[in-house]
Amino acid sequence: MKNIIGIPNPNIIMIGKNNMNAKPIYSLSQIVTYFLKLGTIGFGGPVALVEYMHRDLVEKRGWISEDDYKEGMALAQLAPGPLAAQLGIYLGYVHYRLVGATLAGLAFVLPSFLIVCLLGLLYVQSGGLPWMQAIFFGVGSAVIGIITMSSYKLVKKTVKKDWLMWGIVTLSGIVTFMYEEENLCLIMASGIIVWLRKKPPKLFIATQKAFFVPLFLQTASPPEIDNKLTTIGMFFLKAGAFVFGSGLAIVPFLYGGVVKEYHWLNDHQFMDAVAVAMVSPGPVVITVGFIGYLTAGFQGASVAALATFLPCYLFTVLPAPYFKKYGQHPGIKAFIDGVTAAAIGAIAGAAVVLGKRQITDIFSIAIAFITILLLIRFKKLPEPIIILAAALLGLIFKSSF
Structure with a gap:
């Protein structure tokens, strides 16, 4: 990048x-x-x-x-x-x-938000219709292949031959797989470890201030609140402060909260939400709108999207006037390198967790495997084309058996 x-x-x-x-x-x-x-x-x-x-x-x-x-x-x-x-x-x-x-x-995010809300409406209204299940059966398998290849590309680009970074990626992947959720303390600790190794702290106070807000949002657990929309807002606000770089980095975090902790969606619904984000234009993170819609309708979608993108907005406009002077500080870069390595490991671990639920027969294995081969062979092949092809295959397969 x-x-x-x-x-x-x-x-x-x-x-x-x-x-x-x-x-x-x-x-x-x-x-x-x-x-x-x-x-x-x-x-x-x-x-x-x-x-x-x-x-x-x-x-x-x-x-x-x-x-x-x-x-x-x-x-x-x-x-x-x-x-x-x-x-x-x-x-x-x-x-x-x-x-x-x-x-x-707003102009960049709004179109994809409206699209995923419309898809959410159709998804809810169609309920358990066989054709909808068939489409997402094929798409879910392709998404596993896409996430797997994304993990590989991120590791190849970011980690390279650094043994410490490889250790962080491996540990984060194993922990995510074992506990089926992302360990935010491990991710923040990874940033601190790489920071201490690459650039011993001379400006500790300045760096501490620069990351105080996201650190607080990532480690603090939301209070017990009865209002579901407020709970949704608190969770996705925390999620928005986590995403570094690739939108797929949010997937393991969302899975741990949406499926494991709050039980708003089941495994298949969560995979469908990721698939919808893949096939929609705009940022992949817009999957939060679909999740919010399935959880609490249009209000839930609006709260989830606003809470997720608010940190993104603030972390851009607030440091923008000062970035030319302080943004290139080696300590800050080292911290982000460590956090990014841990996030990549979490993506890989999440791919395995989701894969063992989605890949359940020869057909789903074949779609995931073919997706990986296509992405290796055709490096610029648009992912939405793969998603649409997988949807068609799923529809054909389910209608034939």
Whole structure:
């Protein structure tokens, strides 16, 4: 992700290097319209979405400078929050500050939110209809293959030959598999261990302040509350403060809370929710809207989505004015490296946990295996195509037996 660099558009030279304080060559309505369109037709997950932003806003239109784009990418990787949504919020902030960040973020997330709510409505109304179950039978198996390959790619890209990082990934994966939920204390401890190893603390107080809020949100258990919407809000607020980088990092955390702790959904419903996020445009994290809808209707979807994306928004706009000066501190980077390694291990562990429930016969094994082979052979194959093909196969298989 750190090497997503294109050829700058000549218009960028007119704007000037690092143009956050320069006069923009586009209107607020234009940038908002762009993100509304991207949120509506932007398939492919976080990697594809951030590439679309670079291609359209930096290379083709020259609205955003290369330097501002790189800084947005760096902040999105360092701070909690889904990568694509956080980058979109930052790019809206570049010239139009809080108003731009707010409207760009809403425009990017709203279309996919409405789509998953509509799918949630259809899902609830169809109930136990065989055709709906058949579709998600095939899709669930393909999702296991996708998560498995995502884990592999993240390990290959992030861990490399660092023995400590390999140890963290392995331990986190084993713990997630054994307890069938994510251990947030282990994840935070991993960040601290890598920080102490790579960059002994000289600015401990500053770093402690920078991560106090997400640390609090991740370790504090929500109070016992009777109001279901409030409980949903507290849980997803905590979830939103956890996601580093890939939207799939939220999957093991959500599984531990939604299925294991609160029992809002069963295993198959949870897999269906992940599948819906895969086949929908926009950020993968929008699966929280579908989960919220199944749990408490449209109000539940709205509360879940707002609570999840609020930390993402705050962790972008609050540090944005200071990021140029402090964002590259080695201690902060080392901490995030450790947290990311533990999160990758949790994704791998969650893939095994979900797989042992979803992969139950030869047909589901075949779909998962073929999905992995396709993603290895065709590296740029869009995931929604695989999901749609798996849905068709599931429908054909279930109707034949």
